[in-house]
Amino acid sequence: FLSKSGCVCFKSFPNIAIVKYWGKTNIQIPANPSISFTLQNSFTQTAIEYTYGSNSGNIDFEFLFEGEKQLNFERKLRVFFERVMEFLPWLRYYSLKINSSNNFPHSSGIASSASSYSALALGLAKIHLEVTGIELSNHNISQLARLGSGSACRSAYGGWNLWGVSDFKHSSNLYAIQINHITHPLFKHINDAILVVNNQQKKISSTVGHQLMDSHPYREGRIQQANNNISQLSGALSNGDWNKFSEICESEALSLHGLMMSSTPSYTLLEPNSLSIIQKLRLFREQNNISICFTIDAGPNIHVLYPDSDKDIAEEFIEKELKNYCTNNMVIYDKIGKGPIEI
Ligand code: PMV
Numbered sequence: 001f002l003s004k005s006g007c008v009c010f011k012s013f014p015n016i017a018i019v020k021y022w023g024k025t026n027i028q029i030p031a032n033p034s035i036s037f038t039l040q041n042s043f044t045q046t047a048i049e050y051t052y053g054s055n056s057g058n059i060d061f062e063f064l065f066e067g068e069k070q071l072n073f074e075r076k077l078r079v080f081f082e083r084v085m086e087f088l089p090w091l092r093y094y095s096l097k098i099n100s101s102n103n104f105p106h107s108s109g110i111a112s113s114a115s116s117y118s119a120l121a122l123g124l125a126k127i128h129l130e131v132t133g134i135e136l137s138n139h140n141i142s143q144l145a146r147l148g149s150g151s152a153c154r155s156a157y158g159g160w161n162l163w164g165v166s167d168f169k170h171s172s173n174l175y176a177i178q179i180n181h182i183t184h185p186l187f188k189h190i191n192d193a194i195l196v197v198n199n200q201q202k203k204i205s206s207t208v209g210h211q212l213m214d215s216h217p218y219r220e221g222r223i224q225q226a227n228n229n230i231s232q233l234s235g236a237l238s239n240g241d242w243n244k245f246s247e248i249c250e251s252e253a254l255s256l257h258g259l260m261m262s263s264t265p266s267y268t269l270l271e272p273n274s275l276s277i278i279q280k281l282r283l284f285r286e287q288n289n290i291s292i293c294f295t296i297d298a299g300p301n302i303h304v305l306y307p308d309s310d311k312d313i314a315e316e317f318i319e320k321e322l323k324n325y326c327t328n329n330m331v332i333y334d335k336i337g338k339g340p341i342e343i
Contacts, residue, residue: 023213033164040337109301117148158339184240
């Protein structure tokens with residue numbers, strides 16, 4: 001390898017899944033395919049300084065999150081680096097100084113692991129190019145991100161993405177692929193208002209949730225449901241069928257939480273205010289006949305989705321009726337974005 005030193009910096013964005021990834025085998029191989037879109041306003045920015053000359057033969061890195069050392073992140077990163085070592089053998093001979101920060105509040109219902117690991121994967125791929133002269137493909141970069149956090153592979157690109165073996169050509173369990181070419185203009189400008197019901201760290205992590213799927217009584221049914229929803233959703237996305245989209249979207253969100261409630265041990269992440277928001281939203285939709293629906297990640301916060309055509313009426317409703325159910329009236333207005341950028 002070339003004995004170089006330098007600094008790379010990438011901005012990457014979280015994504016929100018419509019068909020959820022829930023359950024996995026080693027290492028981050030999903031039990032079912034998933035579809036998401038990448039956001040635009042919330043981001044992680046990660047700078048990596050690299051210097052040749054680590055003499056330890058081990059991975060030598062320092063990690064600062066928002067200027068501070070974080071031991072639990074460091075532990076997770078060590079596992080990640082051990083996994084990606086076979087693709088990036090130069091890692092053994094370099095020292096890395098990683099500085100990462102988010103522009104969105106911690107535990108605000110936005111999956112920061114997706115933006116963090118995709119930003120890191122992009123930075124490592126750039127260093128790989130600098131020190132070996134070999135350019136990694138987008139699929140390879142998505143694959144690296146997956147080894148940090150499964151859903152991160154879908155944040156390697158902007159717009160709509162699919163991860164996991166399905167009817168889509170070139171789909172894979174190892175990396176995500178872009179599916180923007182199938183999406184109707186209605187879904188190319190989708191908005192996501194994140195209603196922060198609770199911003200505390202969730203009690204049960206996604207890692208534990210995935211594990212509980214191994215012996216879940218509804219495991220096979222869930223896999224079948226997700227596969228079926230992938231084909232239904234791709235139909236809705238290409239036809240511009242908002243009603244079908246919103247039916248699948250809400251059923252997926254509530255199924256995810258249903259799986260949590262029916263695992264052993266069982267648990268709930270939804271809160272009374274999450275349910276109040278859902279009820280209000282459904283009533284408002286019935287009365288006003290507008291394109292609006294919700295999805296939920298592994299937490300109590302509600303993502304309200306609406307196309308540009310209904311943006312004004314949806315945001316007025318959120319401000320007037322839904323905001324009151326949020327902690328400190330916290331709503332993060334986001335939307336579909338173009339994907340990671342180098343700074
Ligand atoms: O990538 P992980 O291991 O944090 O799992 C994420 C799982 C969900 O966010 C609940 C769903 C998804 O597909 O993003």
